[in-house]
Amino acid sequence: MKDVQAIEEQPRGKSGEEQVPSSSNSAKELYTSAEQQTEPTFANGVRDGIPTLLGYISIGLAAGIVGAASHLSVVEVGLMSLLVYAGAAQFIICAMLVVHTPISAIILTTFIVNLRNFLLSATLAPHFTRYSLLRNMGIGLLVTDESFGVAAGRIAQGKSLNDRWMNGLNLTAYASWIVSCVVGAMFGSWIADPEQLGMDYALTGMFVALLVLQLGHLASEKLKHYLRLMVYMVIAMLLLSLVVSSQLAVIIATVIVATIGVVTEK
Amino acid sequence: MTIQWTTLMVIIGCALVTMIPRVLPFIVVRNLNLPESVLKWLSYIPVCILTALVVESLLIQNEDSLQIDWQAVIVFIPTLVIAIKTRSLSITVIAGVIMMALVRYFF
Numbered sequence: 001m002k003d004v005q006a007i008e009e010q011p012r013g014k015s016g017e018e019q020v021p022s023s024s025n026s027a028k029e030l031y032t033s034a035e036q037q038t039e040p041t042f043a044n045g046v047r048d049g050i051p052t053l054l055g056y057i058s059i060g061l062a063a064g065i066v067g068a069a070s071h072l073s074v075v076e077v078g079l080m081s082l083l084v085y086a087g088a089a090q091f092i093i094c095a096m097l098v099v100h101t102p103i104s105a106i107i108l109t110t111f112i113v114n115l116r117n118f119l120l121s122a123t124l125a126p127h128f129t130r131y132s133l134l135r136n137m138g139i140g141l142l143v144t145d146e147s148f149g150v151a152a153g154r155i156a157q158g159k160s161l162n163d164r165w166m167n168g169l170n171l172t173a174y175a176s177w178i179v180s181c182v183v184g185a186m187f188g189s190w191i192a193d194p195e196q197l198g199m200d201y202a203l204t205g206m207f208v209a210l211l212v213l214q215l216g217h218l219a220s221e222k223l224k225h226y227l228r229l230m231v232y233m234v235i236a237m238l239l240l241s242l243v244v245s246s247q248l249a250v251i252i253a254t255v256i257v258a259t260i261g262v263v264t265e266k
Numbered sequence: 267m268t269i270q271w272t273t274l275m276v277i278i279g280c281a282l283v284t285m286i287p288r289v290l291p292f293i294v295v296r297n298l299n300l301p302e303s304v305l306k307w308l309s310y311i312p313v314c315i316l317t318a319l320v321v322e323s324l325l326i327q328n329e330d331s332l333q334i335d336w337q338a339v340i341v342f343i344p345t346l347v348i349a350i351k352t353r354s355l356s357i358t359v360i361a362g363v364i365m366m367a368l369v370r371y372f373f
Contacts, residue, residue, distance in 0.1 A: 051355035076273050083281035106276050111283035118287035123311045125295035140292035152312035198366030204323040205345050205362025211316040212349040226313050233317040246327045250318040261310035
């Protein structure tokens with residue numbers, strides 16, 4: 001845990017030193033010890049998750065509609081969102097079930113599509129080592145791209161993470177996902193196409209905002225380093241997407257460029 | 267209101283292979299002191315993976331071709347500006363959705 005804090009403090013030290021510790025309006029940029037000590041609550045986690053809900057609701061409705069269109073019952077759609085709980089994978093599972101793909105092939109594809117969760121969990125896990133195994137597993141089971149993004153944003157701001165806040169964030173997302181999927185499956189034919197309303201773009205908008213929030217707290221030298229890495233990411237994604245599935249490209253590009261990040265770090 | 271045997275098997279199998287990568291790091295990291303280089307590497311993951319997810323959402327990958335989703339790219343630019351200006355997740359998401367709806371309506 002000490003190692004994690006040491007790493008977090010590097011960017012903090014640079015941008016924070018010049019600031020006057022007593023000015024409260026600079027709280028957003030400044031990481032005073034008081035800020036670190038405030039323990040966020042479950043309700044804080046729920047509140048921090050609210051901006052991501054539009055993404056869950058729109059994609060969840062769409063996943064429900066696709067499920068129903070793929071001849072899945074409402075119970076099956078509900079069970080899938082309850083147990084698999086993954087956006088892209090659920091669409092792919094439905095598409096593969098329709099064309100009677102062998103079970104083993106569906107499971108293997110889902111494994112590859114969701115493998116990036118390993119990177120998300122590995123990034124968050126060091127911040128929760130002080131909790132019991134069961135608590136850790138509970139947190140890990142519900143990590144998604146969005147909840148990871150919000151939590152990583154909190155880390156980038158130098159704020160502390162705790163189990164209650166993370167559970168508030170995760171459970172808000174989980175509940176809204178299941179409800180949206182089931183509603184989509186039940187009333188799919190009556191709901192206007194969420195894509196026509198631009199609602200699928202909620203996901204892109206969310207990732208863009210989470211990315212900007214990540215970069216907003218960096219000193220300029222560090223920011224340049226990150227911007228270079230982002231250019232490498234775009235190139236790696238374009239090249240890899242030509243040869244492998246885009247989900248696999250996400251994992252491979254991230255592993256390569258994060259390594260470049262460590263090696264080229266000053 | 268039925269559950270087919272095949273569908274149930276698929277759901278359970280897919281749930282297991284999704285849970286393993288989600289939970290495994292949380293189990294392993296608890297009993298392991300990660301070296302600083304690994305923690306440093308992990309600190310690059312958020313920016314890298316979020317960039318990857320943005321790029322992925324701007325691409326259309328078909329079985330044998332890769333295309334750029336120009337509508338999404340056109341909306342991406344003002345979305346990025348709004349995200350930088352407002353630093354707000356909610357405003358960016360809502361503005362992005364409205365702009366995408368307008369683009370799809372007019373083009």
